[in-house]
Amino acid sequence: MAANFWTSSHYKQLLDQEEVDVVHPLDKEKGVTLEDFKLIKMHMANYIGRLGQNVKVRQRVVATAITYMRRVYTRKAMTEYDPRLVAPTSLYLAAKAEESTVQARLLVFYVRKLNPDEKYRYEIKDILEMEMKILEALNYYLVVFHPYRALSQLLQDANLNDLTQLSWGIVNDTYKMDLILIYPPHLIALACIYIASVHKDKETTAWFEELRVDMNVVKNISMEILDFYDSHRTITEDRITTTFNKLALRS
Amino acid sequence: MSEVPNVFSKKVADRYLKREVLGEGTYGVVSKAIDTKTGQIVAIKKIRLGKHKEGVNFTALREIKLLKELKDPHIIELIDAFPHKGNLHLVFEFMETDLEAVIRDRNIVLSLADIKSFLQMTLKGLAFCHKKWVLHRDMKPNNLLIGDKGQLKLADFGLARIFGSPDRKFTHQVFARWYRAPELLFGSKQYGPGVDVWAAACIFAELLLRRPFLQGSSDIDQLGKIFAAFGTPKPAQWPDMVYLPDYVEYQFVPAPPLRSLFPMASDDALDLLSKMFTYDPKTRISVQQALEHRYFTSGPLPTEPAKLPRPHPKRESLNTRVSDFNQQEGPTVLSPPRKSRRVMPQRDGFEENAHQVEKSDEHVNDIRQATGERMSWNEHAPMSIDFSVFGSRPPPRPTINSADKSRLKRKLDLEFQQPDQD
Numbered sequence A: 001m002a003a004n005f006w007t008s009s010h011y012k013q014l015l016d017q018e019e020v021d022v023v024h025p026l027d028k029e030k031g032v033t034l035e036d037f038k039l040i041k042m043h044m045a046n047y048i049g050r051l052g053q054n055v056k057v058r059q060r061v062v063a064t065a066i067t068y069m070r071r072v073y074t075r076k077a078m079t080e081y082d083p084r085l086v087a088p089t090s091l092y093l094a095a096k097a098e099e100s101t102v103q104a105r106l107l108v109f110y111v112r113k114l115n116p117d118e119k120y121r122y123e124i125k126d127i128l129e130m131e132m133k134i135l136e137a138l139n140y141y142l143v144v145f146h147p148y149r150a151l152s153q154l155l156q157d158a159n160l161n162d163l164t165q166l167s168w169g170i171v172n173d174t175y176k177m178d179l180i181l182i183y184p185p186h187l188i189a190l191a192c193i194y195i196a197s198v199h200k201d202k203e204t205t206a207w208f209e210e211l212r213v214d215m216n217v218v219k220n221i222s223m224e225i226l227d228f229y230d231s232h233r234t235i236t237e238d239r240i241t242t243t244f245n246k247l248a249l250r251s
Numbered sequence B: 001m002s003e004v005p006n007v008f009s010k011k012v013a014d015r016y017l018k019r020e021v022l023g024e025g026t027y028g029v030v031s032k033a034i035d036t037k038t039g040q041i042v043a044i045k046k047i048r049l050g051k052h053k054e055g056v057n058f059t060a061l062r063e064i065k066l067l068k069e070l071k072d073p074h075i076i077e078l079i080d081a082f083p084h085k086g087n088l089h090l091v092f093e094f095m096e097t098d099l100e101a102v103i104r105d106r107n108i109v110l111s112l113a114d115i116k117s118f119l120q121m122t123l124k125g126l127a128f129c130h131k132k133w134v135l136h137r138d139m140k141p142n143n144l145l146i147g148d149k150g151q152l153k154l155a156d157f158g159l160a161r162i163f164g165s166p167d168r169k170f171t172h173q174v175f176a177r178w179y180r181a182p183e184l185l186f187g188s189k190q191y192g193p194g195v196d197v198w199a200a201a202c203i204f205a206e207l208l209l210r211r212p213f214l215q216g217s218s219d220i221d222q223l224g225k226i227f228a229a230f231g232t233p234k235p236a237q238w239p240d241m242v243y244l245p246d247y248v249e250y251q252f253v254p255a256p257p258l259r260s261l262f263p264m265a266s267d268d269a270l271d272l273l274s275k276m277f278t279y280d281p282k283t284r285i286s287v288q289q290a291l292e293h294r295y296f297t298s299g300p301l302p303t304e305p306a307k308l309p310r311p312h313p314k315r316e317s318l319n320t321r322v323s324d325f326n327q328q329e330g331p332t333v334l335s336p337p338r339k340s341r342r343v344m345p346q347r348d349g350f351e352e353n354a355h356q357v358e359k360s361d362e363h364v365n366d367i368r369q370a371t372g373e374r375m376s377w378n379e380h381a382p383m384s385i386d387f388s389v390f391g392s393r394p395p396p397r398p399t400i401n402s403a404d405k406s407r408l409k410r411k412l413d414l415e416f417q418q419p420d421q422d
Helices: A003-005 A023-029 A035-054 A061-072 A083-097 A104-114 A123-136 A147-157 A162-172 A185-199 A205-210 A215-232 A235-245 B060-065 B099-104 B112-131 B195-208 B219-230 B239-243 B267-277 B287-291 B315-330 B347-362 B365-367 B372-384 B404-410
Strands: B016-024 B028-035 B040-047 B077-082 B087-093 B144-145 B152-154
Touching: A035 A061, A035 A083, A035 A104, A035 A235, A035 B195, A061 A083, A061 A123, A061 A147, A083 A104, A083 A123, A083 B060, A104 A123, A123 B077, A147 A162, A147 A185, A162 A185, A162 A215, A185 A215, A205 A215, B016 B040, B028 B087, B060 B077, B060 B087, B099 B144, B099 B195, B112 B152, B112 B195, B112 B267, B112 B287, B195 B267, B195 B287, B267 B287
Parallel strands: none
Antiparallel strands: B016 B028, B028 B040, B040 B087, B077 B087, B144 B152
């Protein structure tokens, strides 16, 4: 199956960190910094996750939705594509693309239920309109590969099945970052296994050495994940509110 | 056909100049258009919005998703997509005709080399899909389009799916009935690329015979036709058969010699055909193996695509004039004198057919228990269609129409994982 990813549109669309970290000029005008940009995307990834749990879709659908959302913001400004609408719409589109359709009505119901803040409240027609705009922003590329499949295969191969839960959780957390836009999914999976094995004091050096992968890349990804865990602690609700106020949407 | 805009909008007007309506696709109207940027003729599919406020049509989305990944000389190219007035429009390369039109055209003589060429291109397109872990699931001559240089391309990926997880369950209600593999007719939900191979074999046979090979009138009858042609399978031949969900025992009939069914075919052709028509999907030849079969390297060699016979182009121009006339003069003619290809022929017949399919599917288990009444109900169903209109032409092909598809959509097991890399 290896040929599959390497010939996919996902692989061709991988970006460098620097390309992902470009704040759209329109957002910059509003004073949005790179930090703010990352923060909003993380916040929206969490939001998509919560919506996904409520409408009961698989983790894979959530992961695809977050990837769509992140891809949108490599091309579009948050001031023009309100993240609070892009998030549920990405989930709506991802559910269709992953063949587990969620009704727009149901989604709108949970959007209301989860958000006392009126700024999050969008109607079905808003979601359907945004669906078309997201499709366009994605240039109609909908197939996304995720680390999950590789993760279970690699864990099995390494005979590390007791790390499944921890490493699976770390993979979920990687969607709070832009890693899926930058690295091939199996390398993300390896980084998560690496962190999990170090954390649980498992000896995996020999196994990693046998894999024909660039361990520097795997270690870099691991470091990024660990850095993220560190910085994540300092984020408060206030900080998020302040950031959103900069966007001054729906005034 | 109710609206007559010649251009889509100011924004896209300078890009695509809309011409006549070509036909009704699975989920929208298809029009011919000119890409004014490149001068290329294209076909634009306008996707109807879902009736139940569900945004972009699910089937259309599936086709977009897969076609964006499948770029191959033997697969229809999705050139572009754009929203306009709330509808999504898909821009495909324009194809002159399709294999069904070629097979049906009595003025065309298909040489053995021509047949080989059509089959080879079909299998090449299919091989690419399977390599990418995509099942087409709706292979039939009508979905094999033919371009101006004779190149054949697979189209209509509205039923296609990514496979790869070995125990993933799918619906068995795929393919037009005449092209359905026996495992599907027995209700298998864990099928693989073999279903496309069986359908390709039916197309191969159709090319040789110049009529659909196994024209079952119901699912039961379809299996009957298959067994009459190849003999009732013995468990030794296909060990998993008896475990399939809708398996029923059929009275044993022996297989007539394959040669008697295809008197014109070469030995190599018969050998390949029998390998593609193998009952057990596990031992059925794969598309890749089929392409490597000596049939394709032994003489006569496949005809160059550009030299393949095609339906007479005069019809085309007549068609154009007819639909132009309709568009300009206002009155909507419900039954144009000659419908262009890709139009679902005999609408009534199809609705009847859909109805029939639905009914027989709903009661599939009852029928399987072989009650004669149900069978006769099925036979009576199409009586409301006046067959005399068709004269000696073959009955309308069963196809999966949009009503079926929306039903399918609901039935489709909605959970699946696509293969990640390993």
